[in-house]
Amino acid sequence: MPASKRERLRDTAVPWLLPAAILLGWQAAVSAGLVSNRFMPAPLDVARAGWEAGRTGELWTNLGVSTLRALAGFVVGGGIGFALGLANGLSRLSERLTDTSVQMVRNVPHLSLIPLVILWFGIGEEAKLFLVALGVFFPIYANTLHGIRSVDPGLVEMGRVYGMSRTELFARVVLPGALPSIFVGLRYALGIMWLTLIVAETISASSGLGYMAMQAREFMLVDVVVLAILIYAALGKLADALTRQLERACLAWNPAYRSA
Amino acid sequence: MLLDAVRREALPDAETASRQAGAAARPRAPAEPGQHGIAVTVRDLHKSFDGHTVIEGLNLFLPAGGFTAVVGRSGCGKSTLLRLILGLEAPTGGRIDLDGTAGSPRRSEPPRRIMFQEPRLLPWARVVDNVAVGLSGQGSRAERRERARAALAEVGLSDKAGQWPATLSGGQRQRVALARALVSRPGLLALDEPLGALDALTRIDMQDLIERIWLAQGFTALLVTHDVAEAVALADRILVVEAGRIALDLRVDVPRPRRRGDPDLARLEGRILDHLLGAPKAA
Numbered sequence: 001m002p003a004s005k006r007e008r009l010r011d012t013a014v015p016w017l018l019p020a021a022i023l024l025g026w027q028a029a030v031s032a033g034l035v036s037n038r039f040m041p042a043p044l045d046v047a048r049a050g051w052e053a054g055r056t057g058e059l060w061t062n063l064g065v066s067t068l069r070a071l072a073g074f075v076v077g078g079g080i081g082f083a084l085g086l087a088n089g090l091s092r093l094s095e096r097l098t099d100t101s102v103q104m105v106r107n108v109p110h111l112s113l114i115p116l117v118i119l120w121f122g123i124g125e126e127a128k129l130f131l132v133a134l135g136v137f138f139p140i141y142a143n144t145l146h147g148i149r150s151v152d153p154g155l156v157e158m159g160r161v162y163g164m165s166r167t168e169l170f171a172r173v174v175l176p177g178a179l180p181s182i183f184v185g186l187r188y189a190l191g192i193m194w195l196t197l198i199v200a201e202t203i204s205a206s207s208g209l210g211y212m213a214m215q216a217r218e219f220m221l222v223d224v225v226v227l228a229i230l231i232y233a234a235l236g237k238l239a240d241a242l243t244r245q246l247e248r249a250c251l252a253w254n255p256a257y258r259s260a
Numbered sequence: 261m262l263l264d265a266v267r268r269e270a271l272p273d274a275e276t277a278s279r280q281a282g283a284a285a286r287p288r289a290p291a292e293p294g295q296h297g298i299a300v301t302v303r304d305l306h307k308s309f310d311g312h313t314v315i316e317g318l319n320l321f322l323p324a325g326g327f328t329a330v331v332g333r334s335g336c337g338k339s340t341l342l343r344l345i346l347g348l349e350a351p352t353g354g355r356i357d358l359d360g361t362a363g364s365p366r367r368s369e370p371p372r373r374i375m376f377q378e379p380r381l382l383p384w385a386r387v388v389d390n391v392a393v394g395l396s397g398q399g400s401r402a403e404r405r406e407r408a409r410a411a412l413a414e415v416g417l418s419d420k421a422g423q424w425p426a427t428l429s430g431g432q433r434q435r436v437a438l439a440r441a442l443v444s445r446p447g448l449l450a451l452d453e454p455l456g457a458l459d460a461l462t463r464i465d466m467q468d469l470i471e472r473i474w475l476a477q478g479f480t481a482l483l484v485t486h487d488v489a490e491a492v493a494l495a496d497r498i499l500v501v502e503a504g505r506i507a508l509d510l511r512v513d514v515p516r517p518r519r520r521g522d523p524d525l526a527r528l529e530g531r532i533l534d535h536l537l538g539a540p541k542a543a
Contacts, residue, residue: 154376154378161346162393162394162396163371164396165396165397168396168397172382177384251384253383253384253385253424254383254426
């Protein structure tokens with residue numbers, strides 16, 4: 001139907017109006033000479049820098065390196081956080097044994113470990129992996145634990161009375177019940193993942209997006225610096241959109257997540 | 261097969277007639293070969309929580325296939341009694357025997373099922389899969405679904421099989437919960453104030469539905485309720501529990517189907533209410 005199609009188009013377009021307006025205003029301000037090109041390059045210059053970096057392949061190499069680091073750290077840290085969150089949510093003993101320690105470590109800002117990490121690992125891949133994994137661990141851990149804790153005990157009792165085995169109870173009642181909370185943790189973790197990686201790459205790396213931005217600063221290539229920042233924004237948005245899609249697929253039963 | 265027989269219009273007249281004529285002759289014959297209610301014997305049952313006694317020396321026999329209602333003020337121990345019989349709580353003293361369970365292999369024992377006050381459906385499972393939860397550990401997934409669909413037809417919700425529970429009304433959810441309780445052909449169905457949260461008309465529909473299915477399947481039914489009218493409308497026998505003991509044990513010899521507002525039922529209801537209101541409060 002044309003009416004609903006138009007509506008759909010409008011729904012997709014509206015969120016992008018503001019970013020587009022900002023870009024236009026920015027371009028206009030630089031072209032009119034209101035802002036010095038030396039401090040803030042025009043969006044077209046940034047696009048040109050992006051085209052250039054893409055043509056030489058430098059951009060793709062760095063993007064690939066950064067993505068790989070981010071994902072590796074995410075898998076390691078998220079995996080450990082998820083496993084420990086499950087263990088502590090399901091077993092009192094495990095929680096009593098580990099939760100206090102985890103809470104203590106959690107209150108240390110993980111980026112404050114950078115000097116120590118450089119001492120330990122130099123500027124190699126291990127340093128980045130360690131920092132990203134550490135940053136991603138906590139939101140996944142805390143939200144998995146919280147999700148399992150907040151599963152309706154009435155449903156668990158029902159599952160027991162209806163003869164579910166322990167595995168069935170976990171797979172059919174506890175895990176699906178914890179999923180909305182786990183997704184909250186996932187979205188937090190994705191944000192922290194990029195943040196940690198960029199900081200780590202800016203300070204100590206010989207490749208990656210953060211390194212590319214730092215190199216550009218050395219040579220006063222402002223357009224490349226801005227390019228790197230815009231790529232972070234795009235990557236963040238991409239990660240968020242993917243999570244939303246996943247949420248919508250996994251939580252279709254929940255009226256709050258049904259597609260708008 | 262049995263599914264068709266559940267519809268009221270399809271109920272064999274002869275059976276209805278014989279029930280009306282021989283209302284006192286219980287337990288009734290099983291509705292299906294190999295399908296029978298579980299008889300429950302409770303001897304000198306005690307239960308206390310943290311030194312606070314809830315059930316104190318209770319004796320009770322529930323014949324197989326009977327419909328018994330337990331009424332009482334809140335806190336009298338009626339829900340605890342039901343949870344003890346279902347095995348959800350361990351008794352502090354005394355014993356509960358279920359016939360046919362001693363010595364027989366666990367597999368063949370007809371299950372005991374409970375319907376809670378809230379539907380307790382899994383929000384993340386489709387209606388048909390929620391009903392199939394009642395068959396946990398039995399048969400293949402396709403078989404379970406097949407039987408779940410049949411049970412949904414019994415409660416009149418065939419068309420909702422593929423929906424999420426969130427899209428159903430309160431009454432429909434409780435019907436799904438009933439289908440889940442019945443899909444495994446239980447020998448004992450415990451109903452823990454299952455209609456308490458429903459509106460008056462939906463409630464009457466549900467009472468009729470429960471009565472119809474009970475007549476067709478012949479399980480032992482144990483209904484805990486604070487609604488005396490509901491107890492009188494459904495049960496063969498009403499137990500009034502007070503301070504952890506049975507204070508009153510009444511037969512309801514009114515033929516079925518029972519008409520709402522029947523003077524015999526009203527008289528009985530009045531008698532029970534007088535007893536409850538005149539009785540000293542449960543400690």
